[in-house]
Amino acid sequence: MDEERNEPAPAARPRRPAPHHAGHRERLRERARTAGLHHLPDYELLELFLFRSQPQGDVKPLAKALLDRFGSLAAVLAASVEDLMTVRAPDIRGRMKGVGAETALDLAALHEAARRVTREEAARRPVISSWTALVAYVRLSLQHEPREQFRVLFLDNRNQLLLDEVQNRGTVDHAPVYPREVVRRALELSAKNLIIVHNHPSGDPTPSRADIDMTRQVVEAAQALAITVHDHLIVGRQGVASFRQLGLM
The missing domain is CATH 3.40.140.10 (Cytidine Deaminase, domain 2)
Known part of the structure; x- marks a missing residue:
């Protein structure tokens, strides 16, 4: 009977480092809760809105691309749905990711809500x-x-x-x-x-x-x-x- 040979155990594969954006959403939400929304720069405030319609992935590049394209947070929110949907940014794999119809509608709805609030304030008195x-x-x-x-x-x-x-x-x-x-x-x-x-x-x-x-x-x-x-x-x-x-x- 042949003598059993002990095969060496396969070497453990090196663990891949977590992507830089891992946990970013919860960290950003926690900062917003503890420090206050007014402390967030424009691109991070915009990220919070993008989380709603883009539940996965890193949306920071897209938030920054929107601000670069339109020049300010106010201009992003005032942009038309059609113009918003022309904006694209690379994801973590280098693939281009754009503003879809749902994201554009969310941003347009936010602007309309703000417009109605200011209209109410203007109409409250003469x-x-x-x-x-x-x-x-x-x-x-x-x-x-x-x-x-x-x-x-x-x-x-x-x-x-x-x-x-x-x-x-x-x-x-x-x-x-x-x-x-x-x-x-x-x-x-x-x-x-x-x-x-x-x-x-x-x-x-x-x-x-x-x-x-x-x-x-x-x-x-x-x-x-x-x-x-x-x-x-x-x-x-x-x-x-x-x-x-x-x-x-």
Whole structure:
């Protein structure tokens, strides 16, 4: 009978180091809970939102790619679903990972929620007496819009907000305005006062000659029917210009 031979035990395979992002989600959540959300940089706050729609993998590169693409957290949240879905970033294996439809919708929903909150604040008191809330609302709504929008805030006789309505959308530098349509809509809503709002996608809110002429036409059409135009606000990334404060009306 052959003598048994003891075979040497196979060498243990070296243990692979854990990927750098292992446990990152829970560590980030714990920091948010203990230190507070206000201590997180923008990309980490954005990561927390991305965790919802992308439950696996490292989303830090995608969060940073979104901020690089749009320039700020506010601009990321204000971006359209279509534009958000163009952003891609490499995952830990070097494969490109993009913003899917679900992630884009989550981010757009967050912006809409913020817009409604600021609208509630602006509408809680007479609009012309809550200037800070009004400016916050129009900036959030329009400062990152890629095309011009012409909007009208219709107010009642106590200057409470009845409706914020987009009258027209245009190109990167022009949105058509029809003074008679503005006044007709005011009559439909029984609005006694108006605030005109539009944006400059260039970022500079300085009124143009065309803006000044258009405002005069709307004011004249409204006055003929005892409707007051309180102000015309132009929104840009650099701030908000008020015709009333500039002495233009």
